[in-house]
Amino acid sequence: MSANNRTNKSLLERTLLQRHSVLPGFSPVFGLVLLYLGLIVLLPLSAAFLKTFTMSWGQFVDATTSPRVMASYRLTFGASLLAAMLNAVFGLLVAWVLVRYEFPGRKIIDALVDLPFALPTAVAGIALTALYAENGPIGKLLPFKVAFTPIGVWVALVFIGMPFVVRTLQPVLEGLSKELEEASALLGANRWQTMQRVILPALTPALITGFALAFARALGEYGSVIFIAGNMPMVSEITPLMIVTKLEQYDYQGATAIAVVMLLASFALLLLINLLQAWSRRHEVRA
Numbered sequence: 001m002s003a004n005n006r007t008n009k010s011l012l013e014r015t016l017l018q019r020h021s022v023l024p025g026f027s028p029v030f031g032l033v034l035l036y037l038g039l040i041v042l043l044p045l046s047a048a049f050l051k052t053f054t055m056s057w058g059q060f061v062d063a064t065t066s067p068r069v070m071a072s073y074r075l076t077f078g079a080s081l082l083a084a085m086l087n088a089v090f091g092l093l094v095a096w097v098l099v100r101y102e103f104p105g106r107k108i109i110d111a112l113v114d115l116p117f118a119l120p121t122a123v124a125g126i127a128l129t130a131l132y133a134e135n136g137p138i139g140k141l142l143p144f145k146v147a148f149t150p151i152g153v154w155v156a157l158v159f160i161g162m163p164f165v166v167r168t169l170q171p172v173l174e175g176l177s178k179e180l181e182e183a184s185a186l187l188g189a190n191r192w193q194t195m196q197r198v199i200l201p202a203l204t205p206a207l208i209t210g211f212a213l214a215f216a217r218a219l220g221e222y223g224s225v226i227f228i229a230g231n232m233p234m235v236s237e238i239t240p241l242m243i244v245t246k247l248e249q250y251d252y253q254g255a256t257a258i259a260v261v262m263l264l265a266s267f268a269l270l271l272l273i274n275l276l277q278a279w280s281r282r283h284e285v286r287a
Helices: 003-019 026-052 056-066 069-100 106-113 121-132 151-173 179-186 191-219 221-227 239-248 252-286
Strands: none
Touching: 026 106, 026 252, 069 106, 069 151, 069 191, 069 239, 069 252, 106 151, 121 151, 121 221, 151 191, 151 221, 179 191, 191 252, 221 239, 239 252
16 A cells, blocks of 8 residues: 555544544544643643752752662662562462452452552551561561561552552453464463463563553552651651651752652653553564
8 A cells, every 4th residue: 555545544534533523523622631631730740840940950969869868769769660570470470360260259359459559558558567567467477677677668569569560461361362372382382482472472561561550659659658667767768758858847949859850760761661662562563
């Protein structure tokens, strides 16, 4: 098909879509979308940037690179990354069991996956602290301390991030035909080869998406972490807590400066992950 024919076909499809759309029209709907996104997303974010612009470059650097703030960056990004990686592995296993196997209590377990979504974060933090404290049911059995340490931060982030991976992978697994696995076995592939060559390539975009969602959710988590972290300066302080601390000290410029750094870092990481998703889809199509 020539380029002109493809262009004409694309224009015709867009025209028919607009003509038969159930919505009143592109212009008013697009205007409402921009208004909604502007009020809910762009306006609050731009306010943070505008507040930061009142600082000089030296003040901005001092506020965002002090030793205490840098320690919070290392803990927040490091624990979030490790939690998202663990959730990517075990979230895949949970989704696989829920989709591919029938067993008593399956629906109950499936409902429990959504518990971190519905549970207030403060309640989750108190429950995790009670379990993993040195005198708690789990904490007293462990040879190392969990609550009030960076390990406790990581545990809380694993808890709140797990549903994102499972719920992202489940619909993809449900749509993955079992005939592909059977064909792979008939062609002589063992289970590991089938997983590596057939299943994982199909799941990679969804797995990256679930990882990104869990990672982004962990970066901004506050309520479930502050109870189990102990909030010790230079040891177990997360960056969201540093922002709240700055606000309590009426240092609004310092708080917005740290918030802008977190916003830019999160945007850059999500952009990188989206690029990886696009690459994996192109690689899948070529394969």
